[in-house]
Amino acid sequence: MTTTYAVLSEGLEKRFGAVHALRGLDLAVAEGTVCGLLGPNGAGKTTAVRLLTTLLRPDAGSARIAGHDLVREAAAVRRRIGVTGQSASVDGDLTGRQNLRLFARLHRVRDASARTDDLLDRFGLAEAADRPASTLSGGMRRRLDLAASLVRRPDVLFLDEPTTGLDPASRNRIWDAVRALKAEGTTVLLTTQYLEEADRLADDIALVDRGRVAHTGSPAELKALVGSYAEAVVTDADALARAAGVLDRLTGTEPALDHDRRTVGAVSTDQTLTLPRLVRELDAAGVPLADASLRPPTLDDVFLRLTDDDTGDDDTGDNTGDSKELVA
Numbered sequence: 322m323t324t325t326y327a328v329l330s331e332g333l334e335k336r337f338g339a340v341h342a343l344r345g346l347d348l349a350v351a352e353g354t355v356c357g358l359l360g361p362n363g364a365g366k367t368t369a370v371r372l373l374t375t376l377l378r379p380d381a382g383s384a385r386i387a388g389h390d391l392v393r394e395a396a397a398v399r400r401r402i403g404v405t406g407q408s409a410s411v412d413g414d415l416t417g418r419q420n421l422r423l424f425a426r427l428h429r430v431r432d433a434s435a436r437t438d439d440l441l442d443r444f445g446l447a448e449a450a451d452r453p454a455s456t457l458s459g460g461m462r463r464r465l466d467l468a469a470s471l472v473r474r475p476d477v478l479f480l481d482e483p484t485t486g487l488d489p490a491s492r493n494r495i496w497d498a499v500r501a502l503k504a505e506g507t508t509v510l511l512t513t514q515y516l517e518e519a520d521r522l523a524d525d526i527a528l529v530d531r532g533r534v535a536h537t538g539s540p541a542e543l544k545a546l547v548g549s550y551a552e553a554v555v556t557d558a559d560a561l562a563r564a565a566g567v568l569d570r571l572t573g574t575e576p577a578l579d580h581d582r583r584t585v586g587a588v589s590t591d592q593t594l595t596l597p598r599l600v601r602e603l604d605a606a607g608v609p610l611a612d613a614s615l616r617p618p619t620l621d622d623v624f625l626r627l628t629d630d631d632t633g634d635d636d637t638g639d640n641t642g643d644s645k646e647l648v649a
């Protein structure tokens with residue numbers, strides 16, 4: 322079986338003056354899947370979305386969206402996609418219903434009125450239906466925005482930080498909506514700074530770091546790359562350095578020390594490390610232990626591990642990060 326990609330980009334570049342925002346973005350999102358573009362502030366996530374949705378032209382590179390060339394067939398691309406950006410696109414003077422109807426008319430949706438009611442219902446926007454959008458709460462407005470991008474049933478939906486700043490209830494509604502869209506066959510590319518969000522929603526995660534995809538994989542694969550997180554709490558602050566030495570040796574990663582909490586922790590790349598061994602080795606080194614733990618890594622750990630230590634391959638092509646080989 323061959324995979325069809327709803328989004329396939331190669332070497333996308335974008336500069337804003339001196340800022341090289343995208344430095345060769347390669348991305349492959351299989352049809353019908355949810356891809357999470359995960360990265361810190363300024364990594365290039367929004368720029369990537371703006372390029373892939375034809376709002377900006379790439380300086381170099383190419384992409385196909387739903388089978389159409391991003392630049393040569395921009396109009397066709399636009400007909401197949403929906404996009405919800407970091408800032409609202411709905412008209413504040415119009416009510417929720419009026420906004421959705423306007424989108425439906427703009428895009429010549431045949432069952433406009435039924436579609437509008439369905440979306441208002443699906444996103445819990447009954448309250449927003451007859452109120453001007455400018456009077457809605459941030460969460461409701463975001464949901465209205467998302468509903469607007471779905472009016473004409475896009476094949477590929479781009480969501481730029483769909484839940485940033487939302488309360489847990491609003492966030493859950495958006496998560497449910499993304500899951501429902503996926504179940505209907507829509508491909509979703511969403512950007513997020515929330516590791517939990519990518520973990521919960523995405524089939525695949527692309528870690529974006531300084532304008533490039535630094536690593537890709539399923540949440541589970543990325544976690545497996547890291548192994549686990551080892552932590553030791555000591556009873557005597559003087560023993561911290563000794564504990565750090567043990568963790569350094571066992572995990573293969575330089576540990577972080579927290580003197581106030583008398584805690585030392587490190588992401589372990591050794592997948593065979595067990596808690597009994599950790600305790601035994603700390604004990605053998607004469608470390609007075611208050612507690613020790615070994616937990617599955619969070620995506621935070623993954624991100625720090627996979628993006629922080631491999632600056633070596635940026636422009637020199639010299640490959641120093643040991644994690645690189647595993648995903649090459």
Ligand SMILES: Nc1ncnc2c1ncn2[C@@H]1O[C@H](COP(=O)(O)OP(=O)(O)OP(=O)(O)O)[C@@H](O)[C@H]1O
Nearest residue numbers: 337340342360361362363364365366367368369514
């Ligand atoms: N219109 C612009 N003019 C100049 N620089 C820009 C412009 N848009 C983005 N940049 C710069 O490009 C880089 C990438 O920005 P981008 O908004 O894509 O990051 P991001 O990953 O979306 O960050 P955030 O998590 O804060 O939304 C940043 O250094 C940013 O300052």
Ligand SMILES: [Mg+2]
Nearest residue numbers: 366367368407
């Ligand atoms: Mg952004």
